[in-house]
Amino acid sequence: MTQSSRSETIYYSLRRAIIEQALRPGMKLPEDTIGEQFGVSRTSVRNALVRLSAEGLVDVQPNRGACVAEPTLEEALDIFSLRRCLEREVANRLSRQITPAQLAKLEAHVREEQAALGSEGPLSMRLAGEFHILLAQLTGSRPLTRYVSEIVSRCSLILALYSRPHSSRCGLDEHRQIIEALRKGDPERAVAVMGQHIEAVEERAEIREHAEEPDVRAILGEYAKSA
Amino acid sequence: MTQSSRSETIYYSLRRAIIEQALRPGMKLPEDTIGEQFGVSRTSVRNALVRLSAEGLVDVQPNRGACVAEPTLEEALDIFSLRRCLEREVANRLSRQITPAQLAKLEAHVREEQAALGSEGPLSMRLAGEFHILLAQLTGSRPLTRYVSEIVSRCSLILALYSRPHSSRCGLDEHRQIIEALRKGDPERAVAVMGQHIEAVEERAEIREHAEEPDVRAILGEYAKSA
DNA sequence: CTCGTCAATATCGTATACAATTATCTTGCC
DNA sequence: GGCAAGATAATTGTATACGATATTGACGAG
Known part of the structure; x- marks a missing residue:
């Protein structure tokens, strides 16, 4: 800005x-x-x-x-756990207060995601993240928005470190499901759908022991023992 | 450090x-x-x-x-809401993983709070906050610790702005209850107790429209009308 | 040939200096 | 007396300079 x-x-x-x-x-x-x-x-x-x-x-x-930053595997799982916690709160709040205009905004964003689906650059990934930031913004809570924004950013780091390339496919349908749940105005359902979505994102990311090298000493320690 | x-x-x-x-x-x-x-x-x-x-x-x-910073009343309520969300997560995690040594640490802290109860300086208030930060630390989650720490700090701002002096009495017994709930190892109960504690803190704070002057214009606007 | 010590380099932490912006005060006018 | 415009002071934004610390490579002793 x-x-x-x-x-x-x-x-x-x-x-x-x-x-x-x-x-x-x-x-x-x-x-x-x-x-x-x-x-x-x-x-x-x-x-x-x-x-x-x-x-x-x-x-x-x-x-x-x-x-x-290079979050450890432990931190990575932790961050996803925290993300689930925060985003469920977002879903909970939104399901109680969302307006038609806001729903329209969300739909517009999903259409944008759809359009960007072809070009498999960083755009698609960024838009997927921004959908969640947009959700947080719609709650009207600045602190919540900040935290979600931070967490989503850090998830990019995690994907870069612990995920196979392209393994993080964009749950576009799931985003639509979230919108539908919010439109229904049923907090329990919205929270559940959101929780499942985050779990699915984490699942698809296939977070596992360092796809990259996380720590030189840890690796060399093993070699030192067998030497 | x-x-x-x-x-x-x-x-x-x-x-x-x-x-x-x-x-x-x-x-x-x-x-x-x-x-x-x-x-x-x-x-x-x-x-x-x-x-x-x-x-x-x-x-x-x-x-x-x-x-x-001068959080608005809206932000203040919002921050407390977010605090409840995060601290319930803390309680949830701790109830599943807490060790006797950690319980001992918490008890030691509460004793410290008890001791500081007489001297009604800023010490008592700080210790009450640090109890929650300690809880977050015991989860072992750095991000969660950071967020709780931030939120608790901001609550000090809120109390300064919107609360009567001394209206924020330290729920020492409630802290003991939390420890007991964690010792039981029952997540649902721990989460519930924690949620109630945060609500009680907010309640006791008596958060209301500006105990202090939030905006000069708003005040003078009233005078202008009646003049 | 290996290891330890030391110099050289690179990079950071902080202070100072100056330009740009904002706040405050003065002054003249109505 | 009140108000607007300009001058002055105060404060921030940024660049540069210098000392401190860490890393790297070289050299010599063993």
Whole structure:
């Protein structure tokens, strides 16, 4: 929105790059390099990194710089669990207060998802995430929106780390089901449908022990024993 | 913990000052002034403010500086609602996995609360909050801990804004009840007890239309009408 | 040839400086 | 006396500079 200040610009750019998996987990994020790319000084970059760190999208170690966060498998499962908790709350609230205009918005978004289904770029994945953020926004709760937004972003990291490519197919039908449940105005049903959807997303992601290398020491430890 | 860097020091200091209501909602937080007080430059202060802003404890407006956040009444109720959601999740998880050692820790904390009951300073209030943060920590979930921690902090803001002084009495017995429910290992009961506790906290806070002045114009508008 | 020590490099943490924006005060006018 | 416009002061946004810390590679002792 207000990308007036350079810090904001850097923040949103880095955030999008991470979510779209252009910046993959573990990648170093040196302040100098980023500053050069955007034509700004380290000062602005640092502020952006501090914010991203507070959201858990990047890890910063004192005097050692920042890198895209690499959630552990444990954290990954944890985040999905928390996501289920929060999104069920979203479904619960929305099922009690949603308006026809809001339902129309959701339907429009799903149509957009449908349209983007062909181009298997990062677009489809981003739209799937934004559907959930839109849901959160419609509750009118800023804190809830923030948390859902954060969690959904971090799920991108998790998919990048622990999921086979393309294994996260977009439950487009499930999104439609959610809309229908919300339209019905039955909280219990809406919560149940949402819970199942999140579980299905997690299921399809096939989260498993590091598709990528999570920790060098853990790997080498095994080799050291057998040596 | 690691208060190595000055930014960290500032961050934790400001955070505590806000939680203990030494810095009240709406107070301006000029970078220069803070920097002078701590004997550091604005650079470090800014980083701290960015973090606090990300957590919703301070509001920063571009080119106009930072001030302690003033959640609206709507946001306040919302935050309590979200708190109930998250803390029920905490209770749910803990009731399934809690260890005797952890129970002992909780009991020790409650004893500390008991001891601090006499000195009606900010200590008692802080400990009550930290009981909930401790619960979240015991789940072992970092994201959940962070969210609970944030929400509990923001509740301090809400109490400062919308609650009568001393109206937030510390449900010490309720904390003991929670521990007992967790010891039983019955998730449903634990969740219920926790939910009731949060509701009781909200109830006792007597959250209502501005105990403090929320907006000068609103007040003067009334006077203008009757003049 | 291996290991430990040390220099060189890269990167971060913080302070300072300056430009840009906003707030405050003065001044002149009605 | 009240109000508007301009000047001055205060505050933020950003860049640059320098010291501190960590990493890397080289060199020499064993």
